[in-house]
Amino acid sequence: MLELRGIRSGYGDVTILKDVDLTVEAEIFAVLGANGAGKSTLMRTIARLLAVEAGDLRFRGEDVTAVAPNRLAEMGISLVPQEANIFPNLTVRENLSLGTMFGTRSSRSRIDEVFDLFPDIAARADQKAGSLSGGESQMVAFGRALAQEPRLMLLDEPTTGLSPKYVNLLLEKVRQIHDSHGVAILLAEQNAVKALEVASRVLVLSLGKVYLDSPVSETDLEAIQGGYHI
Ligand SMILES: Nc1ncnc2c1ncn2[C@@H]1O[C@H](COP(=O)(O)OP(=O)(O)OP(=O)(O)O)[C@@H](O)[C@H]1O
Ligand SMILES: [Mg+2]
Structure with a gap:
């Protein structure tokens, strides 16, 4: 699905990612690491929002190292950024319709599908997204990304700041999106325990x-935590 080889990227003169290799199959793939480890930088690099300084990025066998971000969205990669992932002055429905610019099925059927998955926001379809709770606005951000008919979703810490009830609900939806829509998921998370409950790698x-970099079944929390102490 997605393959990174020797990826180096960062901001201006500052290199953050160094020689990153990663292969995502049709699975839920968790990306963990301490604050500042480079998770968001990785997400932005894959979404082509940051220039690749070195290395190759392939999506479904095609070299996408230099394609424009909107072309990548059209090819099937959707990003839910860590911050500023909704348009607060637009309604819930308007936010979702922004996700239906590309793709084949009607905008309406895709928005209905999002509302089926997230009944909480269906009831607020005409409310300004800026007036939603943290959990509800995260559902809108998810919904917009899902409405793009993605083959791969990049979710950047979707559960940060949410109550345990919403954390569980959102991760259950992630699993559902993967299982029922066959969407591959790259999930950056602070919450290692929760991420490992849904991820296979x-x-x-x-x-x-x-x-x-390991199958979840072949590693444990202790090994993972080693990456937080250096
Ligand atoms: N726009 C930017 N300009 C310069 N440096 C940046 C920028 N954004 C992030 N960085 C730096 O890149 C490094 C990695 O940051 P990044 O946001 O990718 O980490 P993260 O793993 O997502 O952390 P968190 O868990 O806190 O979200 C940090 O040292 C950060 O200061
Ligand atoms: Mg981050």
Whole structure:
């Protein structure tokens, strides 16, 4: 599905990601690591919002190292950024319709599908997204990304700041999106325990480098936590 080889990227003169290799199949793939480890930088690099300084990025066998972000969205990669992931002055429905610019099925059927998955926001379809709770606005951000008919969703810490009830609900939806829509998921998380409950593979970033990359079944929390102490 997605393949990164020797990826280096960062901001201006500052290199953050160093020689990152990663292969995502049709699975839920967790990206863990301490604050500042480079998880969001990785997400932005894959979404082509940051220039690739070195290395190759392939999506479904195609070299996408230099394609424009909107072309990547059209090809099937959707990003839910960590911050500022909704348009607060637009309604819930308007936010979702922004996700239906590309794709084949009607905008309406895709928005209905999002409302089926997230009944909480269906009841607030005409409310300004800026007036929603944290959990509800995260559902809108998810919903917009899902309305793009993605083959791969990049979720950047979707559960941060949410109550335990919403954390569980959102991760259950992640699993559902993967299982019923066949969407591959790259999930950056602070909450390692929760991420490992849904993911089949895990990668730990430490200071911009891959510290560990393993099937979840072949590693444990202790090994993962090693990546937080260097
Ligand atoms: N716009 C930017 N300009 C310069 N440096 C940046 C920028 N954004 C992030 N960085 C730096 O890049 C490094 C990695 O940050 P990044 O946001 O990718 O970490 P993260 O793993 O997502 O952390 P968190 O868990 O806190 O979200 C940090 O040292 C950060 O200060
Ligand atoms: Mg981040």
